[in-house]
Amino acid sequence: MEYVIDIQNLKKSYKKRKSNELIEAVKGISLQVKKGEVVGLLGPNGAGKTTTIKMMCGLLLPNEGTVTINGIDMIKHRLKALRHISTVLEGNRNLYWRLTVRENMEYFSGNRGLSKKEISARIDELLERLNLTEKANEMVNSLSRGMQQKLSIAVAILANTEIIFLDEPTLGLDVEISYEIRKLLKEIAQEYNKTILLSSHDMPVVQEICERVVIINEGRIVTDDSVSNLLSLFDTKAYSFTVGSTLSLKDRETIEQQFIVQTEMNESGQSIVTVTIQHSDDFYKVIEIFKERNIVIEKVDRSIIDFEQVFMKIVKGETGHEVAVSV
Structure with missing residues (x-):
């Protein structure tokens, strides 16, 4: 079976600041994702989730291992592989703050080779869907964090790639905006058959949207199974x-x-x-x-029991559940 995401034995180490001590952030992760799957990538802070996503996006080079996106080697053919993915990274500026909402959508779509004429109607549709129509001509730096995050996701959708990586899409958002984004992600997954890899601490997002969950702890995968199986494990x-x-x-x-x-x-x-x-x-x-x-x-x-309880039990080692790879 061909996978749209296939990473094998991925490893990444950093030198600790002001010393030569090596910190192993990722210790041999292998993961395969099929087309149309919505996979949650979970783990406590420092587990290696964001480092893994950055290597999958070509932003970091692994010390060992391979990353294959849609059959393309990310390390050898980075630009070609990047045509198949869109990414929204937590803690990074995914937008140009001195451009308006609409200008950002047009600019990043243009980077993907799409003309204003091609995407004009799609932009209007997304602005309305995300309740951003009234903000279309406002500068991004004047928007709330929640609106900026919704716009970042809209830009990722406009790229029309097969794969979308989302790193903590609801972090720091109020309840209302978090609900809107959960609803949007669920619709994307159902309507557009996108492959979504979602890193999050927001358990309602994972439980509502993801079919499968990969839990990383201390740089290794400790669980890979469906949400329903993990919930039944602690039924x-x-x-x-x-x-x-x-x-x-x-x-x-x-x-x-x-x-x-x-x-x-x-x-x-x-x-x-x-x-x-x-x-x-x-x-x-x-x-x-x-x-x-x-x-x-x-x-x-x-x-x-809810999924947050399941997650905490697995991370704390309160189960003998072995890694079950979904294929």
């Missing part, structure tokens, strides 16, 4: 029982013989007993234990 259910009085040590020990239990006190002096279960039938076993111990249940709440 435990937790129920919080608010009981009428303080839970005794003996009561707690009885429950702990069968289940994982956490207890805390609320402001009213009642015990909140959180019980983690693996199977739906276990819920009734917990109820039976409470009944046998004459513990009065005042309230029951359900807690469902």
Whole structure:
């Protein structure tokens, strides 16, 4: 099978400032992405995500390994490979601040060989879609960070490349703008069949948009699997029982013989007993234990795991889940 992104044994080291000590940022990463896939690239700060993306975009040369974009070797034929990708990098100026919104869209499209006539209608459509029509003739340096980020993504879409790299597209944005960008990215993935590689700490973005997740930690891939598989890996259910009085040590020990239990006190002096279960039938076993111990249940709440919890468990090594490569 031919992949639109194929990186093999990618390694990158830096010399530490004011010393000759080498810092290994990326320690042999291999990754393959098919056409139309939307892949989340995750990891804690310093894990090597941005360094990996920069090598994939030809902005950094690896010490070892290969990067192939649409069958083209990025290291040997960089300019040819770059024709197939668009990139929005976090913390970088992806736009010219002394040009207007429309001028930026026209300028970067022109760099791709597209004329104003060819893209005029497309620009109008994107401006309206991103709620930027009223800002079309404003200088970019006067826009909010959220509007600048939306414009950066619009410029990437206008390039009409098969592959889009996005590094932290919602970082530092307010809830409303973050939602707009999530909605836009989801539409791009569904409507245009683009291959998207998304690096983000924003777990709702990953859970809503990505089909597959690659988690990097300490310069290596620790997990490569579908979002649904990773969520099912931790498909435990937790129920919080608010009981009428303080839970005794003996009561707690009885429950702990069968289940994982956490207890805390609320402001009213009642015990909140959180019980983690693996199977739906276990819920009734917990109820039976409470009944046998004459513990009065005042309230029951359900807690469902989300992708942020999954991510933290994997990074902390709280699972024996081995790397599963999706192909």
